[in-house]
Amino acid sequence: xxxxxxxxxxxxxxxxxxxxxxxxxxxxxxxxxxxxxxxxxxxxxxxxxxxxxxxxxxxxxxxxxxxxxxxxxxxxxxxxxxxxxxxxxxxxxxxxxxxxxxxxxxxxxxxxxxxxxxxxxxxxxxxxxxxxxxxxxxxxxxxxxxxxxxxxxxxxxxxxxxxxxxxxxxxxxxxxxxxxxxxxxxxxxxxxxxxxxxxxxxxxxxxxxxxxxxxxxxxxxxxxxxxxxxxxxxxxxxxxxxxxxxxxxxxxxxxxxxxxxxxxxxxxxxxxxxxxxxxxxxxxxxxxxxxxxxxxxxxxxxxxxxxxxxxxxxxxxxxxxxxxxxx
DNA sequence: AAACGAAACAACCGCCCATGT
DNA sequence: AACATGGGCGGTTGTTTCGTT
Numbered sequence: 001x002x003x004x005x006x007x008x009x010x011x012x013x014x015x016x017x018x019x020x021x022x023x024x025x026x027x028x029x030x031x032x033x034x035x036x037x038x039x040x041x042x043x044x045x046x047x048x049x050x051x052x053x054x055x056x057x058x059x060x061x062x063x064x065x066x067x068x069x070x071x072x073x074x075x076x077x078x079x080x081x082x083x084x085x086x087x088x089x090x091x092x093x094x095x096x097x098x099x100x101x102x103x104x105x106x107x108x109x110x111x112x113x114x115x116x117x118x119x120x121x122x123x124x125x126x127x128x129x130x131x132x133x134x135x136x137x138x139x140x141x142x143x144x145x146x147x148x149x150x151x152x153x154x155x156x157x158x159x160x161x162x163x164x165x166x167x168x169x170x171x172x173x174x175x176x177x178x179x180x181x182x183x184x185x186x187x188x189x190x191x192x193x194x195x196x197x198x199x200x201x202x203x204x205x206x207x208x209x210x211x212x213x214x215x216x217x218x219x220x221x222x223x224x225x226x227x228x229x230x231x232x233x234x235x236x237x238x239x240x241x242x243x244x245x246x247x248x249x250x251x252x253x254x255x256x257x258x259x260x261x262x263x264x265x266x267x268x269x270x271x272x273x274x275x276x277x278x279x280x281x282x283x284x285x286x287x288x289x290x291x292x293x294x295x296x297x298x299x300x301x302x303x304x305x306x307x308x309x310x311x312x313x314x315x316x317x318x319x320x321x322x323x324x325x326x327x
Numbered sequence: 328a329a330a331c332g333a334a335a336c337a338a339c340c341g342c343c344c345a346t347g348t
Numbered sequence: 349a350a351c352a353t354g355g356g357c358g359g360t361t362g363t364t365t366c367g368t369t
Contacts (some may be wrong), residue, residue, distance in 0.1 A: 016337070016363075039354060055355075056338065091357060102357075107336050110359095 013048045017057055021047060025054055026062050034058075060103045067099025071108055079105060079113060 013021075028045035035041060039051035047054060060066075071079070075097055082093045090102035090109075097105065 014339075037354075050339090051354085052340095052356095053338075059356095060337075088358065103337080106358075111335055 011048070012042075012050045012053070014050075014053070017061075021049065022057070022062055025058060029058060029062075056103075060101045065099055066101065071100075071113075075100070076113060079109060083109065 024045055024047055028041070028047075032044070034055075035044070037051075038055040041047075042049045042051055042054050045054070049057075078096055079093055082089075082096060086092055088106070088109075090106045094100050094102040094105050
């Protein structure tokens with residue numbers, strides 16, 4: 001038995017909204033609010049529209065706090081890092097960008113940012129001028145137009161598990177029995193490249209502050225690694241910040257997710273056992289040892305990486321695709 | 328100037344989930 | 349517990365705009 005439609009499709013107007021309809025909707029909501037019932041709203045407002053259509057129009061376009069215009073570099077970075085962390089949860093990403101809607105971000109990602117980050121559209125070929133309704137901004141991630149920077153990065157290249165796209169409809173983890181959606185896997189893959197490049201950028205052009213904002217601040221996860229300091233061949237990089245429910249964050253995995261890493265036979269940091277059923281991504285700033293990550297300067301970070309022989313392997317294997325993220 | 332293709336973005340569709348009955 | 353309903357979300361499609369030929 002199929003579900004009853006939310007409205008009578010035959011008797012509602014579809015397609016682009018006219019200025020008159022916009023005015024009616026805005027006027028009604030300004031006067032009466034949504035009333036918590038979008039289905040009943042169009043009739044009350046005198047609109048021949050589906051309630052869902054009204055909701056969409058209001059939330060994505062008419063709301064007074066909507067920010068129109070091009071995305072800033074800072075917004076780009078937030079989108080990238082969150083996409084890499086949580087996939088295509090556009091509403092969650094939108095929540096981090098005041099004034100931006102999930103639809104807006106989704107469209108922006110699909111039409112511009114994704115291609116940009118994947119290197120499909122080098123800035124020199126990005127010939128299309130912006131539409132008049134938007135403000136032009138400088139090309140984002142110009143550093144990404146230098147693919148050689150990835151391989152020449154002082155940090156390790158992304159792990160091989162991410163160097164090629166999944167060949168099947170689902171991405172099988174090598175370490176558990178979970179499958180990942182292509183979009184999520186693609187996001188991780190993309191992000192691994194982006195992260196490498198940005199890390200290199202931070203190293204080479206001394207703009208670490210930007211990297212902090214785009215990656216570090218997004219948040220570590222509550223630590224519940226299966227590795228601990230007592231293990232013979234594991235190093236407890238995941239120091240808890242304080243006790244109890246502190247957010248233990250490894251370095252430099254914190255660049256990505258802040259999971260607890262283990263160490264491999266070559267004494268390099270490898271992805272930790274991060275299970276997002278248990279890890280909650282939170283917007284807190286994590287700690288390395290007892291010190292907030294943001295308190296580390298570039299020199300210190302480089303020193304830590306050097307001293308601890310850290311690498312930036314990306315740890316898609318340990319991320320489950322069906323996890324619930326609690327905020 | 329017209330045709331065409333690509334890009335941008337608004338809007339729709341259908342599913343899922345929370346909540347109420 | 350089962351069902352109905354509305355809201356929310358992500359994926360996809362349709363339309364418009366603009367650059368190129």
